[in-house]
Amino acid sequence: MPDTRISELVRKWIDGWVVSRGSSDPIDEPWGWTIDVGQPQHVARHVLPEPSEGDVRKIVAATSAPGTWLKLFAEDQVVLPWVGPGWRLDGPGFLMTRHLEPERTEVPAGYTLTSWTRSGLSRVLVRTRDGHFAARGQIAHVGDHIVVDQVESAAEHRRKGLGRLVMRTLQNTAYEAGARTGLLVGTPEGRALYSSLGWTVRSPMASLCYEPSDAARPQH
The missing domain is CATH 3.40.630.30 (Gcn5-related N-acetyltransferase (GNAT))
Structure with a gap:
């Protein structure tokens, strides 16, 4: 059964992240949320709190814009086989929370x-x-x-x-x-600091960016 608590935490994290980065409001999707970021190397991001292979493959198949990111709350090795060529793994992240x-x-x-x-x-x-x-x-x-x-x-x-x-x-x-509650997504290096300050890991997060070679880019 899906952990609805993780979905709730991810949504709270998104609500703060868009304020922090000045991005668009999240767009509700059947699998999570899409956020328009509007930067050359970060055009948009798709956030899936409970990623499935079918949903990820559909998003990948529909993606043609370099600088599109996937934020998948699962282990790297689980989701990497779902994306195919052109997607760069940006290292693991960790959703963490703390009572303030x-x-x-x-x-x-x-x-x-x-x-x-x-x-x-x-x-x-x-x-x-x-x-x-x-x-x-x-x-x-x-x-x-x-x-x-x-x-x-x-x-x-x-x-x-x-x-x-x-x-x-x-x-x-x-x-x-x-x-009274804090949320963040930390890197492996940051995780050690945050853990020492009382933060708890709630979920891993895989981060992937679409960076196709010129030969692999769709022709229009």
Whole structure:
């Protein structure tokens, strides 16, 4: 029997992701949702919380635009045989959730932290004392939950507690705004940080992009 809870979580994640990225509203599909993103390398994405081989093959057969993405909440090795040539696997992702609580934060010596909220988005920026970028992250506020997005640290500033600082600052901002649940999709590298901060993996997510060679592109 399908896990309807995962579908609900995926929909909540989507609702925050479109706010965070400024994308179109999700379009309901029998298998999930389509989102128009409108970027050259990310034209649109199809999100399937409970992907089946039949649904994925139908979407693949109807796809001709490079930069179309599939977000399939299943293991990579399960869905990869369903897509065929022209589709690039972008590495595994993990849908994670956390109950939000106030967290103690401390800015490491040598860094400054700036945060602001505008139009449903809260952002955190960490820089060195002389203004160099060190880390950042943002959350989209959607009702009683938030979606964490675009958390990153500059390579030369990793393993200094900045990712933890960004996450805790964002979580505190969300809690103060009344949110009690957080959602995100993390990379394998991010998963370790988020797990250490109390986030729980709810589902794997396979991410694939349509990048056909010139010879394989449909002729019009």
